[in-house]
Amino acid sequence: MDFxxxxxxxxxxxxxxxxxxxxxxxxLNKQTIEELHQAFKALQTxxxxxxxxxTGSGEKAFVAGADISEFANFSASEGxxxxxxxxxxxxxxxxxxxKPVIAAINGFxxxxxxxxxxxxxxxxxxxxxxxGLPEVTLGVIxxxxxxxxxxxxxxxxxxxxxxxxxxxxxxxxxxxxxLVNHVVSQPELLDFAKGIATKIAKNSTVAIAxxxxxxxxxxxxxxxxxxxxxxxxxxxxxxxxxxEGTTAxxxxxxxxxxxx
Numbered sequence: 001m002d003f004x005x006x007x008x009x010x011x012x013x014x015x016x017x018x019x020x021x022x023x024x025x026x027x028l029n030k031q032t033i034e035e036l037h038q039a040f041k042a043l044q045t046x047x048x049x050x051x052x053x054x055t056g057s058g059e060k061a062f063v064a065g066a067d068i069s070e071f072a073n074f075s076a077s078e079g080x081x082x083x084x085x086x087x088x089x090x091x092x093x094x095x096x097x098x099k100p101v102i103a104a105i106n107g108f109x110x111x112x113x114x115x116x117x118x119x120x121x122x123x124x125x126x127x128x129x130x131x132g133l134p135e136v137t138l139g140v141i142x143x144x145x146x147x148x149x150x151x152x153x154x155x156x157x158x159x160x161x162x163x164x165x166x167x168x169x170x171x172x173x174x175x176x177x178x179l180v181n182h183v184v185s186q187p188e189l190l191d192f193a194k195g196i197a198t199k200i201a202k203n204s205t206v207a208i209a210x211x212x213x214x215x216x217x218x219x220x221x222x223x224x225x226x227x228x229x230x231x232x233x234x235x236x237x238x239x240x241x242x243x244e245g246t247t248a249x250x251x252x253x254x255x256x257x258x259x260x
Contacts (some may be wrong), residue, residue, distance in 0.1 A: 063113025
């Protein structure tokens with residue numbers, strides 16, 4: 001896969017997608033959003049990829065926001081379409097992805113950058129990371145799921161404070177808020193994220209995909225997450241991975257999962 005704004009490296013069943021626009025602090029423009037969609041779509045069926053780590057190039061920024069010049073003159077209908085298409089093509093797509101996605105936040109994650117990190121299944125951050133949703137300083141609100149996912153992750157009060165003040169929080173605050181799972185030094189970040197990914201990759205990919213569906217169901221309007229969990233739990237019994245996992249346990253050996 002050849003991309004202008006992305007670098008992808010795969011080893012030991014872990015693919016690292018690096019957003020590579022250092023001159024723009026890896027800001028999301030239309031092309032980068034489309035390239036990310038195509039990259040995730042391709043890796044979805046790649047047998048050598050079980051987990052994805054998403055990060056930004058350099059040491060300054062994960063993604064420092066959206067490319068404002070692309071939508072500064074949009075009408076109301078154009079703005080609504082921009083948000084709808086972006087959520088469908090990338091942000092919702094990542095949230096509902098059937099393989100684990102870990103965001104490794106290596107600096108500024110602002111606006112669309114934080115929204116992208118929040119769409120990942122969980123986040124780790126370097127100790128120099130700064131996170132925020134500054135959209136109200138531009139006379140607009142977060143449009144790529146920020147008002148929803150931030151509230152789910154940190155609670156209504158903290159989400160509203162972050163959105164209304166447009167302020168940034170540091171990595172320690174993000175950890176205390178539950179916005180990120182871990183904070184490590186900048187040099188350690190990628191290896192740390194890969195380490196977690198490697199642990200995940202040893203487990204049943206088919207079970208993990210069903211777990212993602214079940215957890216996400218808790219946040220879907222009109223969906224009973226417990227019922228989804230029961231259904232997905234039952235589906236696991238029909239998989240080869242379930243037979244292998246239970247047999248390996250009874251035989252006191254490590255399982256060899258096929259993802260089927």
